[in-house]
Amino acid sequence: MSGTVFVALFSGINVGGNRIVKMAELRSFFEDLGFSDVATYVQSGNAVFRAKNGDAATLTKQIEAAFEKKWGFHSRIMVRDLGWLERLVAENPYPEVAADHTKLHAYALEREPTSDEIARLAEKCTGRESFEIKRDVLYLHAPGGLGKSVFAGLLPRTLKVPGTARNWRTVLALLEMAGQAGGK
The missing domain is CATH 3.30.70 (Alpha-Beta Plaits)
Known part of the structure; x- marks a missing residue:
């Protein structure tokens, strides 16, 4: 599978019982956007995924807009590539x-x-x-x-x-x- 591996870090979800986003739904959300190898970690909103094209800045805008449309609130999302995490x-x-x-x-x-x-x-x-x-x-x-x-x-x-x-x-x-x- 080609493409670049990224990590997406969400802020302000699943804090104190507010803005609840289930991780299974978050995984489906990334898959529906056309990303592959999607995995999530703990409830605070962390996703690893592979994108065929796009850089971190472009993907951030795309995911933030789609997230807000689906869940009805804004979450600031940091998208970074594997090299950044390493x-x-x-x-x-x-x-x-x-x-x-x-x-x-x-x-x-x-x-x-x-x-x-x-x-x-x-x-x-x-x-x-x-x-x-x-x-x-x-x-x-x-x-x-x-x-x-x-x-x-x-x-x-x-x-x-x-x-x-x-x-x-x-x-x-x-x-x-x-x-x-x-x-x-």
């Missing part, structure tokens, strides 16, 4: 905490933040957390876990670059799924 894992600046998925999160950002935006964020990082940004990925080490992190709550409002976070277990699971799709 790079995200390879460039992890916190390998020593990668074994504890609750303490390491990766945010897929819509674009690379400016140095001013990063500086503003650094000013807010006064707790035990630390972060590093590599291109359009923000790595967050939260020793107390994301749920208890004040900084994690401030992050989206402070950075102002749209993004969606995944814990390290999800990142690794998606890489494995994308690798399997890529090996077909």
